[in-house]
Amino acid sequence: MLLLLVIIYLAFISLGLPDAVLGSAWPVMRQDVQASVEYAGLIALVVSLGTVVSSLMTVSLIRRFGIGPIVAVSVSLTALALVGFATSQLAWALLCLAVPLGLGAGSVDSALNNFVALHYRAKHMNYLHSFWGVGATAGPLIMANYIALEGGWRQGYWVIASVQWVLVVVLLCALPLWKVAGRSLEDSGSHVTPVVSNRQALAMQGVSLQLLVFFCYCSVELGAGLWSASFLIQERGTLASQAALWVAIYYGGITAGRFVCGAVAQRFSEVIMIRIGAILMVSGAVLLALPVQSWVANMGLLFIGFGCAPVFPNTLHLTPVRFGKGASQAIIGLSMATAYVGNTLVPPAMGLALKHVSFAALPYILLAFALVLFWATERLNQRPPFSDLQTKEGAAHSLT
Incomplete structure (x- = not known):
């Protein structure tokens, strides 16, 4: 393997x-x-x-x-x-x-x-x-x-x-x-052929929360990546070259953060890494919005980048644990589709909104998406593992 x-x-x-x-x-x-x-x-x-x-x-x-x-x-x-x-x-x-x-x-x-x-x-x-x-x-x-x-x-x-x-x-x-x-995998009993369709997966409790996480995640990641340079130039008076550097730092934070998450994954659970990531995303958006020195506010981009790092991969990795191995392919397919929809629709819509309002609104839009993401991830974290759900459902069925 x-x-x-x-x-x-x-x-x-x-x-x-x-x-x-x-x-x-x-x-x-x-x-x-x-x-x-x-x-x-x-x-x-x-x-x-x-x-x-x-x-x-x-x-x-x-x-x-x-x-x-x-x-x-x-x-x-x-x-x-x-x-x-x-x-x-x-x-x-x-x-x-x-x-x-x-x-x-x-x-x-x-x-x-x-x-x-x-x-x-x-x-x-x-x-x-x-x-x-x-x-x-x-x-x-x-x-x-x-x-x-x-x-x-x-x-x-x-x-x-x-x-x-x-x-x-x-x-x-x-x-x-x-x-x-x-x-x-068949010999070890761990291979499971996908048996749940997309329609069946959508009907499962908690799946809508996972799709909301991916939609909000891509809204933050793509929105910050696409519009933060314009925000820094227009609202903070940053030079174009420096703004481009901060965007590079932002994406570097995502990539480096994922290598760090891989290195510490044996010490911290996926739930903890996702929670830390969501908190960093919220904190980064707040920093961007604060009327403080430019370099301090710009650190918010690095916070958002590091925060994005654990959310996407670890939420995917928890899918079989939360919803069962038989449903994981359908749910991950739906999650990726929702992420791509977010990639397609939200950044241009965000651009139209910022054009008609002000680029000063960018941190608050990012903060709103990050807060919804934090709420949805915490709701998902409260779900028991799929094996426990099966046990409870089986017990309830035997009682009836």
């Missing part, structure tokens, strides 16, 4: 690679494909819709084909889309290629998160999302390097696509490992 875990880590690096590339390349590539500035938002919207659809389909796809083939095909779709981006001459082609890019990403995200939640300890889930951060950081760096060279943004996309194709070959070679792992 160790070799399979390494391959899963590599898959999450590849998942992060394309995520931030479009934004870094768009100022240059839009001129070559004759597109407007705002067209990138439409491409991102199609990608997000694809991830939502494939996340919701993951349960039925894994049941029919198995996790190994689904991951290999999904990464192949991503690699094909990136090759298309590298060769496209027209804007409408990019819009079409956004469909396989989104479909490939959603299935990998949902399937691998559930597999790790079921079969590995919490530290591995935290490390898994740290490696996504490695990919999300490396993608723009690769693109920036090639934009500065003669090959330009197209060469950057070719390099990232080549990395994806190498991973496709690795995943195809690893297909027997998934079969061996499946047989091993």
Whole structure:
């Protein structure tokens, strides 16, 4: 299972690679494909819709084909889309290629998160999302390097696509490992085929709270990442270069925080790490809002970044514990779909609100989402483990 875990880590690096590339390349590539500035938002919207659809389909796809083939095909779709981006001459082609890019990403995200939640300890889930951060950081760096060279943004996309194709070959070679792992899990009695549909999962008590957590989480993470630089420049008089540095520090806090969570996962439970994270998110939003020296307020961004670190991976890892292994794939698929909906809708809506009100309102919007997230996580923490719920339900049934 160790070799399979390494391959899963590599898959999450590849998942992060394309995520931030479009934004870094768009100022240059839009001129070559004759597109407007705002067209990138439409491409991102199609990608997000694809991830939502494939996340919701993951349960039925894994049941029919198995996790190994689904991951290999999904990464192949991503690699094909990136090759298309590298060769496209027209804007409408990019819009079409956004469909396989989104479909490939959603299935990998949902399937691998559930597999790790079921079969590995919490530290591995935290490390898994740290490696996504490695990919999300490396993608723009690769693109920036090639934009500065003669090959330009197209060469950057070719390099990232080549990395994806190498991973496709690795995943195809690893297909027997998934079969061996499946047989091993069956022999140990820990392998559970998903038996709960999306509709059944939605009806389960507590699932709506988990979906609310993911919606609020993505609203805070994406909202802070997208609009904090504008807030610092307009409301705090920060120089643009310094504002960009603070945004980088914010994302660095998320990635570093997840490595730290992985290192301390054996000492602290997932519940404690989530609680600390939610408190840090609330504290960071309060710091941003306070009328104090700029550098003190700006530390709020670092607090929010560190706070974001444990919430997403540890809530996913607790899913089988809270709702049962048979329901975990459906619930994680729904959670990822809800996260992608939050990614798609909230940041632009937040931007419209800030434009019509004032960027001074940003910390209060982030604080509202963080407080709701804290409330929802505490409600989830009060739920007994799924095994205890089964015992209570069985006792009640025997009494009737």
